[in-house]
Amino acid sequence: MASTINDTILAERNVPRALRMLRQRMDELAIAEGEEELERLESEYGLMANCFLSDMCDPKAARIYDRMLKRTYRLYNNVRLASVMRKRRTLAQAQNIATSRRIRQEAVLGELESFVQDVAMCSLQSGEMRETSLAKLYVNHQRYMEGLFNSLLVMGQWTEESAEAYKSLLLSPVIDHTDAQLIVSALTMALLVVFDVNKWLTLVAVYEQSDDVALRQRAIVGIVLTMPDEGVVRLFPNVGEALLRLSSSVQVRRELMEVQMQMLYCERTEVDSREIQTDIIPTFVKNSRLKNWRMESDGCEDSSIDEILGNDEADSNMAEIEEKMNRMMEMQRKGSDIYFGGFSHMKRFAFFSEISNWFAPFYADHPDVTNALKGENGPAIKRMVGRGPFCDSDKYSFVFAVASIFDRLPADAQEMLKGGNASLPENMTAETDTPAYMRRMYLQDLYRFFKLFPNHNDFRNPFGKMAKDGVADCLFIANASLAGSMAHEAVEIGRLLFRWRQYEAVRVLAESVVRTGAESADISLLLGNAYLRTGNYDASYELFSRVVAKNEKREQAMAGLAEAAFMLRRYDDVTAICNRLETVGCISKRLTIYMSLALINSGEVSEGMNRLYRLDYENDSDRNVKRAIAWGHMMNHKPDEAERIYDVLVADGSGVADDLLNCGYAKWLLHKNGEASRMFGRYTAAVEAGNISGCLAAAFAEDKNLLDKYGVGDFEKVIMRESVYKEK
Incomplete structure (x- = not known):
């Protein structure tokens, strides 16, 4: 190529x-x-x-x-x-706006400083004159900032002088903090179109030198979303020096790790939204008669009979609500975007047709907000927005949505809102002044843009997937310039990904650390287990063997080695390793099953089955134990007993694909060839096999040992494969 x-x-x-x-x-x-x-x-x-x-x-x-x-x-x-x-339409429009507003870059600092001074002077006026002057001032400034945002979006490569000028501007104590935040967002979006070393280094300088917490958090998010690749780092040593400087600080590494986790939670927004919509919200609706006691009247006439006399079902319903509320609180605390599902439908207001408004910090003096809050309902809506733990984008949505329907609400609801009695439960609010909270809210603003802005494809999506392996593109900690110095933090991130079963992402992350020479026992364990879950058993076996040889994390490495050996059908190795683990009391139920199956497949059927019977007695409802026993029965020439177990496993549709395959084997070995063919058909459908005959040929080859025990001939395998293919 x-x-x-x-x-x-x-x-x-x-x-x-x-x-x-x-x-x-x-x-x-x-x-x-x-x-x-x-x-x-x-x-x-x-x-x-x-x-x-x-x-x-x-x-x-x-x-x-x-x-x-x-x-x-x-x-x-x-x-x-x-x-x-x-x-790209968005960029063409940005160029038109920038041209029409005639933004002069050398005059930006003066314009922003003048605005702050003018606001201060207007504040000295009184009454209606002050309100009129301020309103006009904010309208003109909003128009200027819109032009500035768009001009930065399409500005060419910066010189070092340009970078120094904007660094001074962003660090200036005399410009409005919301203006500085919006400029940082403009630089981030510009970098997501075309990388610019000097713009990126400006973000680094803001993060390292600013005293404004919110501004620093926007800067660090911009830094990681637009992280340069290895080629840029090699060409521009000052970029590599900046990354080294950042990752040399324990505090910064901790913050980078938190950013990475929050970005990964953003990736799970749709999954979390589905859980809220299908599980949590229905619980609230079902129990809607359980009112918020802070909104009830003092009298008891509105109380239900369950609340007056006591009712176990009512107690259970309340416990269910509390459980779901706690679940939402926990999701929010960890970083889940629990409000995306609701607010995603509120981005059609004209306000969001201007790209800069997606990133504007919420302030009540924004001209569009001022217009929406005119009248007697304004103060109530403003109070509600102030109490809600929403990102800035959702705060704007909330204002426009509530303002548009406020007059149509029932009278009692309006009174409740005006009286300030409506609020989220106190335990749902967040510590809004913490860096983690500010950063999470900003990430949610960005996530909404890349999910909901009509022309979001005009920018590189940092929340997308890399085409080559489907791994989240936001996994910036795997960057070669960070992976080596952040090996410890990579382990924490890897464990989170492993809990979410994102094994390919674990592999990409762990391999990036290994390539830097910063391999540790923890990284090796993560990588070895990722190889196991993605079917790379040879690499897993080799890696676990090296860790065992180093005598580091010995028990965990031996457990992984035993599993890899089992997948490679190295049954003698499995038995030897598990015996050693059993001697030191570190063998798990999972490994006991593997050891039992290894014994059975090695011909020591009696010993293997005895171990499984003991496990089954101790864990009567464990389906994995049942599967192992059924396989043991087939290997022990008792396919009728295996069939009974497999029939139960596949009956409710909750089994795994291999249950269908093995159930087919049991029926085949009992000469129920028609039933076996249909079961194999269900198996190929479950694994979505495009080549049915090839899929079954591979399965029969893997289980040759079993089929040979029963004298199943090659011609029978052909007939069985073709019968399944014909039925499909």
């Missing part, structure tokens, strides 16, 4: 070829931006090449070439931006 311009610059570091490719690209697309810089680079490279061919030795040649490579990369990104601006 032909190299891209990006690869030619970052991987091959080939200036002349990259310049030729850029010339071709610019000519094809008729892009004039950067023409002068391209000509300068072509001329400078030509001069360098001529000197080289003339045998002239320049001791500074390497540094000059390196600078040319960096300039070529900047030019490439400017050309790329010019190209995508023609194709």
Whole structure:
């Protein structure tokens, strides 16, 4: 496959070829931006090449070439931006807005400082004059910030001077903090279109130097969402130095780990929303007669007979509500976006047609909010918004939604709202002044944008999936520049992913740490178990063997080694390892099952079955034990007893696919060939086999030992496979 311009610059570091490719690209697309810089680079490279061919030795040649490579990369990104601006509607609109507002970058700091001063001066006025002046001031400023956001979105590559100017601006104590936050969001979104070293380093400087907690949290989110790849780090040493500096601090590493966890919880938003909609909300609806005692009247006439006389069912209902409420609290505490499902339907207001409003910190003086809160209902709605633990985007939605229906609410509901009696339970509110809370709310703003903004595909989605393996693209901790120094934090993240059964993500993360040379016993255990769950048994066996040899985390590694050995049908190894674990009292029920099956498959059926009978006595309802016993019966020439167990396992549809396969075996070995064929058909459907005959051929080959015990011939396997195929 032909190299891209990006690869030619970052991987091959080939200036002349990259310049030729850029010339071709610019000519094809008729892009004039950067023409002068391209000509300068072509001329400078030509001069360098001529000197080289003339045998002239320049001791500074390497540094000059390196600078040319960096300039070529900047030019490439400017050309790329010019190209995508023609194709992506959001960026074309941003360019039009930026042009029409005539934003002068050198005047931005003065404009923002003047706004703060003007607000202070207006506040000295009195009465209606003050309100009118402030309203006009905020309208004009909102229009300016909208233009600034859009101009930053489509601004080309920054020089170091531009970066220094914006760093000073963002760290200035005399500009409004909401303006600074919106600018940081604009830089983040711009980086999600085309990477810019100086914009990214500006975010790093804001995070490291700002005293504004909310601003720092927006900056660190921007840093990780737009993390540069290895090629950029190699080309720009100051980027690598910044990453090293960040990951050298224990406190920063902790915060980076928290950001990673919160982003992963964002990834689970839809899963959590389904749980809330299908499990938690129905419980509240079902028990809606159990009122919020803070909203009841003092009298007892509205109380139910259950509440007056006592009723076990009522107590049970209340306990169920408390359980679901606690579940929502726990989800919220860990970082789940519990309000997405409700607020996702409230993003059709005209307010959200302007991209900058998706990232605007909520403030009551926003002109659109001021208009929505005119009249006597405004204060009540404002109080409700202040009490709700919602992200800024949802606060705006809430204002517009409630304002639009307030007058149509029942009179008693309006009175309750106006009186300030409506609020979420106290234990559902959050510590709004903590960095973790601010960061989570901002991530939820971003998640809503990338899920609900009509043209969100105009930007790289940091919450998407990498096409090559389906792993979350937000797994920034796997970045090569972070993985080595954050190996300890990677273990914590890996354990979370493992609990969610995201084994491919665990593999990607653990392998990234191993590649840096920071492998530890904990990382090896994570990686070995990820290999197990993804079917890479050879790699798992080899990895666990190395850990056991080092005598680190010995029992856990031996347990993994036993499981890998079982999957590889190395039954003697399984028995030996499990015997050692049993001697030290560290054998689990799962390994006991594996050991028993290993004994059975090795011909020691009696000993293996005795172990399983003992387990079954101690765990009567364990389906895995039942499965093992059924397999033992087949290996012990008792297919009729195996059939009885398998029939129960597959009867309710809750079994695993292998139950259907093994049930088919039991019936086949009892010469119930028609029933066996139908059971194999259910098995191929369960595993979604495209090639039915090939799927069964592979299964029969794996279980050759069993079929040989009963003298099943090759021709019978062919007939059975074809009969299943024919039925389908």
